[in-house]
Amino acid sequence: MSSISFPHLGDEMGPSSSSLHDPMQASFYTPPAFDMSNSFQMNPLSAHPPRTPRPSTAAQSHFRNTSMSISVYDEKAEEEQDGETVKADNAEVDEDEVVELDEEDVRVKEAEKLVGAHEVWRDMFVTSNGRDKAFKLMQYSIRVYLLFHSKILFRSGKPALQREIVRRLTAAKNGFSFTRKMLIMFNWLAPLSQVLAQQSVPFSSSGSSLMPHSFTAAPASSSKSSQLSGGPFLSHPILRALLSAPPPVLLELVNGLSDDIYSLSRLGLIGSKLGERAARFADWCWLFATLVGLVENGVELGVIEGLQREVQSRAYKESLSGATSKSQPKASKIDERELMRLQKKNYWLQASRAKLVMDLIFVSWDIFRIKGWKDTVQSLAGLAAAVLSSAKLYDKYRTALVNKALTS
Template sequence: MSSITFPYAAHAASSSFVSVHSDLASSYDPPSDTSSFQMNPLSSHPPRTPRTSIMSSASHVYASDYESSKEDATQLGEREPEADGYHTEDEEDEAKAAAAKSRVRKEEVWREVLKTAYGRDKAFKLIQYSMKMYLLFHVALASSAAFKGRSRPGWETELTKRLTSAIAGFSLTRKCLILFNWLPPLTAILEQHASDPYAARGARKGQRKPLLHTILHAPPPVLLELLNGLADDAATLSRLGLLGPRAGERAGKLANWCWFAGTLVNLVENSVERSVILELQHQVEGRLYDESMAGTTAKSNPAADKLDHKELARLQKQDYWIQISKWKLVMDLIFVSYDVFRLKRAKGQVQTAAGLASAILSSMKYYDKHKSALSKAVSS
């Protein structure tokens, strides 16, 4: 039987209680300690226990249960979420990467950009089409009604001539910078030819394929790039005076058609790549939504939540640059369409705007690429 402490136990064993239950009193031995009594199980109304004793015993039981469950969780290898948040190595790496990126100066990035022929081509393209845009606004302003009939100062006419000559010079310089641009696709074709030395179907084993067969069976984007590079070089040699003007004109038309077809192919590839990235992004977003609906928080499962958010940020950044590439290809397509289909309406204005937009978008992407590389070098 249980023993319960009672503050006024002496009055509980009154004479009336003994007289009513006289037949049970003979078999009942009260304890020697007068501060407590032994509860009679045959009593119809057992004495009530004070509320303080119930709460104290209950808190003791719950505390012991919590300690035991905590010990079990520790034995199972589970970790309790911290109340003040968590700090992982990924956060430290991100902080270091952000600090390294802030330490990279713009001059250092442009130095790395201008080390390459592609970077110099984009820098010259920005200067060239900025001058073209200035001349476009200058001509439009000069032909407006407000300035029509007014004599122009001599320095303005001289500046226009110098800018026109500089634009032609930058155009020829950019053409020279992309000379021998057919070498990368040719190298890819030669590597494919070397990796598959045996003949095609029906030929004897050990017989090497002819190089022309490998070229004709190369992927269409590689063939277009090879043909475009050769035609561009022929047109550049014609502008330098090493080939006749007729040959240069034909080579220029062929280069424009290859550029047009290659831009369409790149747009299709860009759309396919973006659809894959969007599908992966929807999967990560759906997983985060399911976890949030299930009550999973960053503290209950910090590793998975951190990985999902990091993957989502990476996919969003990749989708951003894919869209930048898409708009750059759209600007190139608009530009070359005027030359391919011989469009005349607003040709100068449209090609100038499209060329400047293409130069800005491609320079943004190339600049970010070199900035990320420098940031990784600084952080490492």
């Protein structure tokens, strides 16, 4: 049986098994060694054309997303770690500052314990203002006692011993009043110093920068006419300073001068009629100064109360946001100290307003010449004003001694 031979069949279909064992053709048909480094390798004896292996896109995207997510998480973790370290550092700084604030509070309390009441009164009595407050307390305490003594304790009869006690206490009361008048003499020098300390006087006729340049060089005729109409008198520096001074300072200045004139009349150096007129004029100045003080006190109270509400609202917002004294110790400590300071300021402003009200009641009975209940009202109002003003001055000197103890 004849066989059909196809040309190049061996080349196309591949070598036979016998040819593989033929030593002559073994070198041509020996398959290459398997490369372990490649992930995919085509069979060289395969009839299909070779294809270039491509990696899976899904695998690539999976590994890419995995690597990106890992890197992103690593960055976030690093940022969180950095943030935690910064927070830890800030927490350590806040704790150190809170410890310093606590130590300062402890030092203040220790200094307050070291300051005695006798030291405060000693420093108060050095000044004329402190002596005036002490004598005012004695004067109106005696006056209130005499009021109860005559109208409550011994209304029916007054034996000789009681009359002698009343006479001595009345003389002491008048002596304290006269001594206080001597102590407050020359108090008008303080407002006068404020008036003369003004460096620039507004609306000056020669050196003011507010005046237009065309009016700076006045003709000689106008200057002569101004001098004839009282120009040199009005251009005196002291008078111009007085005219430009604020009204409260002027009231204090005039009140001090009137009180000194009345004191000189009580000494006998000036007539009694002039002294009575000066006393009444001083009462009017005292009335207007008290009204001005009430207005200023109301403005200061409004400002302090506004600051208090601001601090309280800030603390309330922090509490709503989750911030506590443990999470933000420094901020809470500062807010607490600021609130205590404002509350103390508000307390003494309230005391000053009550004292001004007592002064207004006292002077109104003299200004309007009210006769009913005059002794009772003025005695109680004077004692209340003395207590309030002495307490305020006592706190001022005590605070000064505490600060001195802290710095020393």
